[in-house]
Amino acid sequence: xxxxxxxxxxxxxxxxPNKQGEQLVGILHETGSAEIVILCHGFAATxxxxxxxxxxxxxxxxxxxxxxxxxxxxxxxxxxFQYAHFRREVDDIHSVAQYFRGANRLVSAVVGHSxxxxxxxxxxxxxxxxxxxxxxxxxxDVKAGIEERLGKGFMEKIKKxxxxxxxxxxxxxxxxxxxxxxxxxxxxxxEACIRINKQCRVLTVHGSADPIIPVEEAFEFDKIIPNHxxxxxxxxxxxxxxxxxxxTSAVVGFIKEAIQQDKAAAI
Numbered sequence: 001x002x003x004x005x006x007x008x009x010x011x012x013x014x015x016x017p018n019k020q021g022e023q024l025v026g027i028l029h030e031t032g033s034a035e036i037v038i039l040c041h042g043f044a045a046t047x048x049x050x051x052x053x054x055x056x057x058x059x060x061x062x063x064x065x066x067x068x069x070x071x072x073x074x075x076x077x078x079x080x081f082q083y084a085h086f087r088r089e090v091d092d093i094h095s096v097a098q099y100f101r102g103a104n105r106l107v108s109a110v111v112g113h114s115x116x117x118x119x120x121x122x123x124x125x126x127x128x129x130x131x132x133x134x135x136x137x138x139x140x141d142v143k144a145g146i147e148e149r150l151g152k153g154f155m156e157k158i159k160k161x162x163x164x165x166x167x168x169x170x171x172x173x174x175x176x177x178x179x180x181x182x183x184x185x186x187x188x189x190x191e192a193c194i195r196i197n198k199q200c201r202v203l204t205v206h207g208s209a210d211p212i213i214p215v216e217e218a219f220e221f222d223k224i225i226p227n228h229x230x231x232x233x234x235x236x237x238x239x240x241x242x243x244x245x246x247x248t249s250a251v252v253g254f255i256k257e258a259i260q261q262d263k264a265a266a267i
Contacts (some may be wrong), residue, residue: 027047072085205251218232
């Protein structure tokens with residue numbers, strides 16, 4: 001998309017290899033800012049989820065560039081879809097961050113929704129090279145919610161056959177392997193959050209009427225993350241269906257303020 005006086009922003013499709021050599025596909029919303037924000041989708045979603053389309057547009061209006069991309073095995077990106085593999089998605093973010101640093105961009109913030117919220121918190125704990133993190137509706141206890149998605153007796157079925165095939169109406173069918181299930185069960189979000197650097201500013205946003213991940217989980221993050229802000233959006237569901245304006249305002253406002261504070265501290 002050409003840059004014009006009438007449309008000062010441009011979108012560019014970019015392909016970035018991850019550490020396994022698989023191609024990650026994303027869209028750069030370019031405003032010309034030195035800073036860039038990485039946007040990370042949730043489970044079985046894509047970069048084109050309306051939350052990230054709206055966030056990218058709101059960041060553009062704030063003068064901030066952003067990059068929304070598909071994790072390995074999702075959307076347009078290469079690789080096989082996996083049920084969990086949180087650490088693989090953490091490494092995908094790192095590959096994206098390194099790509100933009102190589103292009104002399106400042107990766108200022110990383111934003112994730114749902115499972116993506118867990119992944120960005122794990123990223124902050126692991127790499128400690130991005131100091132603004134936004135967790136939208138992430139799950140504090142990743143051992144919860146499995147039976148609702150996979151059905152009763154899921155573990156016995158996986159142990160017996162080595163996998164469980166899941167039909168997910170409205171999305172796609174997928175296979176849960178024993179390896180991917182153990183990856184989820186062995187992921188400790190509590191321990192990861194405790195290790196987040198105190199210099200890292202973290203915002204957790206959660207809807208009070210979230211039927212998928214209870215809002216109570218958001219308060220657990222508030223208890224343990226060192227430099228944390230919690231914002232509960234009243235009556236919002238898991239995807240903020242009727243509260244997109246409140247969501248984008250909370251996220252973009254937090255990022256803008258944190259970037260300005262960082263600039264002031266550097267003077």
